[in-house]
Amino acid sequence: xxxxxxxxxxxxxxxxxxxxxxxxxxxxxxxxxxxxxxxxxxxxxxxxxxxxxxxxxxxxxxxxxxxxxxxxxxxxxxxxxxxxxxxxxxxxxxxxxxxxxxxxxxxxxxxxxxxxxxxxxxxxxxxxxxxxxxxxxxxxxxxxxxxxxxxxxxxxxxxxxxxxxxxxxxxxxxxxxxxxxxxxxxxxxxxxxxxxxxxxxxxxxxxxxxxxxxxxxxxxxxxxxxxxxxxxxxxxxxxxxxxxxxxxxxxxxxxxxxxxxxxxxxxxx
Amino acid sequence: xxxxxxxxxxxxxxxxxxxxxxxxxxxxxxxxxxxxxxxxxxxxxxxxxxxxxxxxxxxxxxxxxxxxxxxxxxxxxxxxxxxxxxxxxxxxxxxxxxxxxxxxxxxxxxxxxxxxxxxxxxxxxxxxxxxxxxxxxxxxxxxxxxxxxxxxxxxxxxxxxxxxxxxxxxxxxxxxxxxxxxxxxxxxxxxxxxxxxxxxxxxxxxxxxxxxxxxxxxxxxxxxxxxx
Numbered sequence: 001x002x003x004x005x006x007x008x009x010x011x012x013x014x015x016x017x018x019x020x021x022x023x024x025x026x027x028x029x030x031x032x033x034x035x036x037x038x039x040x041x042x043x044x045x046x047x048x049x050x051x052x053x054x055x056x057x058x059x060x061x062x063x064x065x066x067x068x069x070x071x072x073x074x075x076x077x078x079x080x081x082x083x084x085x086x087x088x089x090x091x092x093x094x095x096x097x098x099x100x101x102x103x104x105x106x107x108x109x110x111x112x113x114x115x116x117x118x119x120x121x122x123x124x125x126x127x128x129x130x131x132x133x134x135x136x137x138x139x140x141x142x143x144x145x146x147x148x149x150x151x152x153x154x155x156x157x158x159x160x161x162x163x164x165x166x167x168x169x170x171x172x173x174x175x176x177x178x179x180x181x182x183x184x185x186x187x188x189x190x191x192x193x194x195x196x197x198x199x200x201x202x203x204x205x206x207x208x209x210x211x212x213x214x215x216x217x218x219x220x221x222x223x224x225x226x227x228x229x230x231x232x233x234x235x236x237x238x239x240x241x242x243x244x245x246x247x248x249x250x251x252x253x254x255x256x257x258x259x260x261x262x263x264x265x266x267x268x269x
Numbered sequence: 270x271x272x273x274x275x276x277x278x279x280x281x282x283x284x285x286x287x288x289x290x291x292x293x294x295x296x297x298x299x300x301x302x303x304x305x306x307x308x309x310x311x312x313x314x315x316x317x318x319x320x321x322x323x324x325x326x327x328x329x330x331x332x333x334x335x336x337x338x339x340x341x342x343x344x345x346x347x348x349x350x351x352x353x354x355x356x357x358x359x360x361x362x363x364x365x366x367x368x369x370x371x372x373x374x375x376x377x378x379x380x381x382x383x384x385x386x387x388x389x390x391x392x393x394x395x396x397x398x399x400x401x402x403x404x405x406x407x408x409x410x411x412x413x414x415x416x417x418x419x420x421x422x423x424x425x426x427x428x429x430x431x432x433x434x435x436x437x438x439x440x441x442x443x444x445x446x447x448x449x450x451x452x453x454x455x456x457x458x459x460x461x462x463x464x465x466x467x468x469x470x471x472x473x474x475x476x477x478x479x480x481x482x483x484x485x486x487x488x489x490x491x492x493x494x495x496x497x
Contacts (some may be wrong), residue, residue: 013306013363014306016306016307016308017305017306017307017308017309018309019309020305036305036306037305037306038305039304039305039306039307039356039359039363040304040305040352040355040356040358040359041352041355042303071497074493074494074497075494075497077490078487078491078494078497081470081487081490082468082469082470082487083469083470084469084470084473089486089487089489089490090489090490090493090494091356091489091490092356092359092360092363092493093493093494094363094367097367100493
């Protein structure tokens, strides 16, 4: 072993075959995401989501929580996939061991795409005149986000952590890509692709307008802090959400309330 | 072409659209199937036999637990694709590695792993070989040893397995490819077994190839979620 020791020991499943070294993609509070070869699809990768044991929790409780959370996330993905919500498919899982393997989604997070579009512009956005700029590709992406979230809510699932980091832009085939060359085409390519919603670790099944409104509110706030210069376009997400989901009016009405008081309901009285 | 077995008997079936195959007089070797995240001391071999005429004999060997017939025999009409089959094989081998087999051995586990619920008998009946119905047969052989086998020994092993299979199975050996599997898939069965009728994502999908890919994904997902 000449490689430096990894910071975290990988889960047992990734040590069974010595052929490949797993790549740690993200390390969250609850779990880790590895990129590793698909178990049974040669030349394809998969994402392995692993919830390591928590040493501060009682072992029996810890095992139960981990198992329930992996199973719940897998169930939500299955439900979304069948309903046509763009999400990664589940390939295999061992809930007791705390892992599941899901389809690897190519492309970049929506966050990266939008920031590429916005480019490096440190000056105050308020003074920039957008009227000359053709923003159609970015607005189209906003609409696709609204459609994806609408489909998700229609399915009876709320995501629990909707951000532009938890959506991927799965590249289109070449014939769907914006044609042409130069800066303008490059910018348009940055925001091209199908929106695929990922990370359902905090998702739950819910039909309540309140929960759905909180989902939208979290996205709105995440958007404002991650892409302040595109915040004025956020309403396009809500507009297309309304078009994609029959019960949207009630949710958007509730969103007004949530904006007034924040994500958490008052615990007073 | 004249070698295609039983062509006169099956001419009433919709074989006309099929490409004529070259006679398989070249000795085929048994494919060793590569799987990831499985210890290197496991070897998985697989093949497809078309137009099998002695399914009753083969099923009897399984039922009587003849130790020479430690194979997973799968009715190929219930298989969507290579990935679908290998998902079941992988799940079975993983369960074996972890010591979590739910059935008597890793081969029966492959068949049971194709099911989306925990009813083992139901899994055998639907996906396993059945004496009166199975025409095309997927065969999987899983072997392990304390240490990984050297290449030469592994080739001998594959040779032995193949010669036993070809001496016992009356049928035409073909490669386990997506194309070969696609020729024998019974989509009506697959849709029923994996609860794919009336699933919205399929109604939303127009392209037939994309639709099949989604059915494959949902079958694999159903197996992964078994019992949830």
